[in-house]
Amino acid sequence: MVTVAALARTAALVGDPTRAGMLAVLMDGRALTAAELARAANVTPQTASGHLAQLVEAGLLAVERQGRHRYHRLAAPAVARMLEGVMAVAAVPAAAPPRPTGPRDAALREARTCYDHLAGRLAVAMTDALVARGAVELGADGGALTPQGEVFLRGLGVDLDGAARGHRRRVFCRPCLDWSERRPHLAGTLGAALLATGLDRGWLRRSAGSRAVAVTPGGRLALAQAFGAEIFACACREA
Known part of the structure; x- marks a missing residue:
């Protein structure tokens, strides 16, 4: 059962304009690098990295490594x-x-x-x-x-x-x-x-x-x- 605290944490994560922008870009099913998401959200790579870490920790994003790059995507259809x-x-x-x-x-x-x-x-x-x-x-x-x-x-x-x-x-x-x-x-x-x-x-x-x-x-x-x-x-x- 979802607790009120967990609901509030998820809502707060999605409610931030920068994180909301990153999640919206990933709604087409693609997996993007942190640099690409930083450009999409119009923030620095350092700022994007902090936001992405929070989204991954909360289970909203998943990370896949391919070669030297790490790609972020929505963790599940439920997130979409x-x-x-x-x-x-x-x-x-x-x-x-x-x-x-x-x-x-x-x-x-x-x-x-x-x-x-x-x-x-x-x-x-x-x-x-x-x-x-x-x-x-x-x-x-x-x-x-x-x-x-x-x-x-x-x-x-x-x-x-x-x-x-x-x-x-x-x-x-x-x-x-x-x-x-x-x-x-x-x-x-x-x-x-x-x-x-x-x-x-x-x-x-x-x-x-x-x-x-x-x-x-x-x-x-x-x-x-x-x-x-x-x-x-x-x-x-x-x-």
């Missing part, structure tokens, strides 16, 4: 879920009219990575399409792939066998509250496999230095054929 949840709460509009946001913010709302799966308007629309066609059943805390869904996703080339193997270590299928859409997109190893298929087939393309994901012209055609053209009602960017 926590951050996405905080983002959803932080995005609730204030009483005052919302300030206009720039193109980069718009791109993140349209399609982005949420740790190892797809998020944003496109992800929510794809999830809605999967539920509507009876491919996926989603509840408040979990989900399941139906037999029809297995046939459909295998036809798209999604590695369901790999997703099932990953299920031994984490949840296979579950809803994840989208911070910008306030509705669920697909997460778990199934959501990760769906994103991997989009990237491997060239339907989706990561944006350098950002969590934003763009849809390629070929991807727009393939995804519209598979999920229905209405998933692009959000006018997602093309790569």
